Amino acid sequence: MPLIILAIGILALFFLIVRVKLNSFLALLLVAGLVGLAEGMSIDALIPTIEKGLGGTLGGLAIVVSFGAMLGKLMAESGGAQRIATTLINVFGRENVKWAVCLTGFIVGIALFYEIGFVLLIPLVFTIAAEAKIPLLEVGIPMAAALSVTHGFLPPHPGPTAISIIYNADIGTTLLYGIIIAIPTAIVAGPLYCRFAKDINPEIPESLYNPKIFKDNEMPGFGISVFTALVPVVLMAASAVAKLTMGEDLFIRHVLTFLGQPDMALTISVAIAIYTFGLSRGKSMESVMKTVQDAVLAIAMILLIVGAGGALKQVLIDSGVGAYIGTLVAGSDLSPLLLAWLVAAVIRTACGSATVAALTAGGIAAPICAATGASPELMVLATGAGSLIFSPPNDPGFWLFKEFFGLTVKETVRTWCALETIIAIMGLAGVLTINLFIG
Template sequence: MPLIILAVGIAILFFLIVKVKLNSFLSLVLVAGIVGYAEGLPITQIIPTIEKGLGGTLGGLAIVVSFGAMLGKLMAESGGAQRIATTLINVFGRKNVKWAVCITGFIVGIALFYEIGFVLLIPLVFTIAASAKIPLLEVGIPMAAALSVTHGFLPPHPGPTAIAVIYNADIGLTLVYGAIIAVPTAIVSGPLFYNCVKGLNPEIPDGLYNPKVFKDEEMPSFMTSIFTALVPVVLMAAAAIAKLTLAKDSALFNVLTFLGTPDMALAISVSIAIYTFGLSRGKSMSEIMKTVENAVVAIAMILLIVGGGGALKQILIDSGVGKYIGELLSGSNMSPLLLTWLIAAVIRIACGSATVAALTAAGIAAPLVAVTGVSPELMVLATGAGSLIISPPNDPGFWLFKEFFGLTVKETVKTWCALETIISVMGLIGVMLISIFI
């Protein structure tokens, strides 16, 4: 019975989001209340449980997501992202420009949500395709693939960071495992996959090729841009390595662990960005703070959606559904990693949103960590991989890719849906392989 109630609740969630077009946050909170009541939670405990789940999730995430948005906005408006792209293009040459764009998407995507990174980089894709006289998808597919890979696997991106909070996973270690999976996945789903669809050659859609292109003197240097963008990644990776190699009572271990916490790593990076992308470029502090404010406004609803996912998770835990699922699985031979991937994949196909799929699946699967002893870091990556599969037409990313690249629905399925599925399946394979060695 608990699973039937849960299935009905998820069906209602899909209906509200897909058919009714109700806001995802409102849908998640409403369904959390319905499921909690149906599962037997006393009516007086439903609201406190929702508050507990929402607050517990955002308490560990709001700073990380906000700082990430600030860093991304400062990088975009200073020309730092454009500097990274143009320098890599010059280094790689026009024949290998797809690799440069893939690396650019990989770097920029770590700090930005997929949609924000896509809109940020699409003018550069158009500019590169037009100036280098190469097919639009030759640079577009590697860019989109790299952004999607970071969305699924690499903290401090808000997506995997949010899932890590739910599983209580070590974010630094998740980053290390995620990078091992993300690099080959981005290569296969981006530059290599393009060779399978190179027969498609859409034109740049009319009215879209009007990017803001920074003059050389307006942009920060490449070293400044790349250094600022990668500061949080380096600090978090260093903390993860320290946890694996250093004694816990050593001074270096404590320093690296402190600096490598997501909050501190991103706070340091934003502080550096205020100078490198702002003050040193001649901007006043009031101008910089306006950019920072706009960045936070842009991700306010995303934070609420993440909190809504946390509320549903808490309802499932406090009502005993999570424990029931864990006990049910304890008698099964199916790997919890595979099961979690399947749950996220089914939700993704049904409701479209990778964020909703990941958070809902994590809420359902979170109790499995304690029951089975599976690595919470690998559960994060399995959830992220499953949440990316296919990208059906009820996913905004489907239409974003279709419209900006001027494709038909059939062509979008052959390109965008295929590369998302490659990322998802390769992610699962990578997770299963790593699980053998840890």
């Protein structure tokens, strides 16, 4: 019965948004409430659960998305994004720039959660698409695919690192296997798959992109533009490395951990951008602050929609749907690797969050891993791959991709959900292939 209720809830969500044209934020909250009640939650617990999900999602993302939007807006309106875009286009050529974006997303994504990397790179995606005069998704899909692959497969990204700890896997070996799987997966789900979405060509959102074409002498240099854009990436990567290589008693580890927290890293980067992209370019503080204000106004509704996706996710978790499905799947006689992938996949479909799916599946499959002698490192990757599948509309990432690229629900399923499913299936295939050689 819980699965039937979940399916009806997802169909109702599609109906409200696609047919009724109800605002996505309102539709998500309405469906979250109805599904929660239908799954047996008490009326007293429903609102606190919705608040917990919405607040928990925005608590982790509000500063990051807002500061990321500020950094992107400052970079775009100073000409910094155009400088980076034109340089990449000149080096790689217009036909190959999607490969450059894919590589950039791969590097950035190793240190950052998907949502953070997405917000940091989206202004660059808009500018490259406009400069190269190519469809927006031809650049956007490779970027999103690369970020998602690192989210599922590569330590020191927080997700795979946490799963490695659950399975007691060697992080270095996990990283090696992960890279072997991640590179071809990112290529197929990104630069190759985007060819199948050529008929979907959304406009670049006017509120998030400055179409002004800068002259060469009006733009900051390539070096300072890249430096400012990568400050948060470097700080977060340094933090991840410090946690892996330094003892907990070392003061420098605590400093790097503090500076590498996403909120802190982006605060520092915005402070630097105010100078490099604003004051040093001859702009007044008043003008710079107007840019900052416009950036936040442009992403306000996106934040609410992402938060509502988190509310639906929390309702499904607190009502026990995710645990119920995981228990059902865990009772079957399957290969430990396939079982870990399948448990993560069904929990991901049920509750939306890739991180929740991966950690929950890890807890369920860890005893099976120990009992069967399966490779802990491959169990990590199988779990990470399964946790990425489909990305249903109860995943905040679904709405992040949809809203920033201005897509319909149907177009989001054809692009975002499809590339996530490709990553999940190729990840499983890669795990099973490696297992043939080491098993």
